[in-house]
Structures are given as C-alpha cells and as structure tokens.
Amino acid sequence: xxxxxxxxxxxxxxxxxxxxxxxxxxxxxxxxxxxxxxxxxxxxxxxxxxxxxxxxxxxxxxxxxxxxxxxxxxxxxxxxxxxxxxxxxxx
Numbered sequence: 867x868x869x870x871x872x873x874x875x876x877x878x879x880x881x882x883x884x885x886x887x888x889x890x891x892x893x894x895x896x897x898x899x900x901x902x903x904x905x906x907x908x909x910x911x912x913x914x915x916x917x918x919x920x921x922x923x924x925x926x927x928x929x930x931x932x933x934x935x936x937x938x939x940x941x942x943x944x945x946x947x948x949x950x951x952x953x954x955x956x957x
Contacts, residue, residue: 876908899919900917900919900927902916
C-alpha cells in the first residue's frame, strides 16, 4: 500500500489580496483612517482587532459594525439555506 500524503491547499485568496491592497492604498493616501477587523487563519483560528484614528467617530464605526453583523448573518443564512429569509427566497 502506498503512503497517503495530505496535500494542503495553500492557494492565496485573491479576493482578500485585492481588498487588502485597495485598503492599504487608501490608508497610505490618508483617506482610510480607521479599521475594525475580524480575521480567519488557515488553521481555523480567528482573531479580531482595530486601529482607530482619534479623528474617527467611534459611534459611527460601531453603527457600521452592527450593519455588517446583520448583513453577515443574513449571508450565512442564505448560504446555509436556513432561516426565514432563505425559506421565503427559495420558494
């Protein structure tokens, strides 16, 4: 019997690279001042953090984070095809 080799897919996420490069250019230009992030690593590890410029309004950032949370929950429900919204859209 031959030895089985687990070949791990280490292909970079091109969408992530494009998004990060765009954000980096905006930050270098001084247009992007603050960021709140949540990240997932290859080993299923997750982390989060922020870099907030004192000129940014934290309450506006928090409001946008809540909108993002809502949109992400809806996206998960649609991808998993569960929840009320997925049921209504898939009729």
